[in-house]
Amino acid sequence: MAVLRFDWNTLYGELNGCTKCRLCEHRHSIVVSDGDPHADIMFIGEGPGREEDEQGVPFVGAAGRLFNYHLEEAGLDRRSVYICNVVKCRPPQNRDPLPDEAESCLPYLRAQIALVRPKVIVCLGRIAARYVYDRDIQITRQRGQIKKLGAFYVLPTYHPAALLRREELTNDFVFDLCTAKKLAERIKAGEQIEL
Numbered sequence: 001m002a003v004l005r006f007d008w009n010t011l012y013g014e015l016n017g018c019t020k021c022r023l024c025e026h027r028h029s030i031v032v033s034d035g036d037p038h039a040d041i042m043f044i045g046e047g048p049g050r051e052e053d054e055q056g057v058p059f060v061g062a063a064g065r066l067f068n069y070h071l072e073e074a075g076l077d078r079r080s081v082y083i084c085n086v087v088k089c090r091p092p093q094n095r096d097p098l099p100d101e102a103e104s105c106l107p108y109l110r111a112q113i114a115l116v117r118p119k120v121i122v123c124l125g126r127i128a129a130r131y132v133y134d135r136d137i138q139i140t141r142q143r144g145q146i147k148k149l150g151a152f153y154v155l156p157t158y159h160p161a162a163l164l165r166r167e168e169l170t171n172d173f174v175f176d177l178c179t180a181k182k183l184a185e186r187i188k189a190g191e192q193i194e195l
């Protein structure tokens with residue numbers, strides 16, 4: 001994927017007051033990220049929901065609280081990972097972002113990836129995977145499968161909101177979080193990763 005070479009100030013400057021797509025019309029906040037901008041693991045969701053829009057922070061609603069719980073279970077501290085979304089403004093009624101909305105916002109996500117330079121990118125759900133891989137994937141079949149994409153290892157898993165509806169997905173989700181943590185540790189230790 002093409003990467004815009006931004007620094008953080010330029011990125012925040014560009015985001016501030018962004019009107020590149022219709023999602024700007026009803027937003028309260030531009031929800032950029034939470035966590036550590038030097039993190040080894042980056043989580044990418046779909047887009048802010050109502051509570052995220054109100055608070056300006058990703059994953060603070062019901063799905064976010066469940067996500068926090070499972071992060072801890074996997075031995076990950078929310079403050080030590082980087083969390084963001086494909087689109088930075090809330091889609092109305094929490095619908096999926098439309099392709100043109102996602103495309104307008106992708107330069108921001110690409111800049112975030114380039115600036116954070118995580119060791120591992122975890123795509124939370126189909127929509128995030130769609131825009132990171134630049135193609136549709138079947139999350140139920142491909143979750144947990146690590147791929148190298150340029151400089152990054154990418155791991156798709158379920159969106160935490162899916163676990164609210166289908167509790168039986170929880171074990172796989174936590175397993176994938178543990179995989180991401182172990183993978184980041186192995187890369188950090190200089191291990192050669194065979195896929």
Ligand code: URA
Nearest residue numbers: 045046047048058059
């Ligand atoms: N769902 C997402 O994809 N992102 C959020 O920030 C919250 C819910």
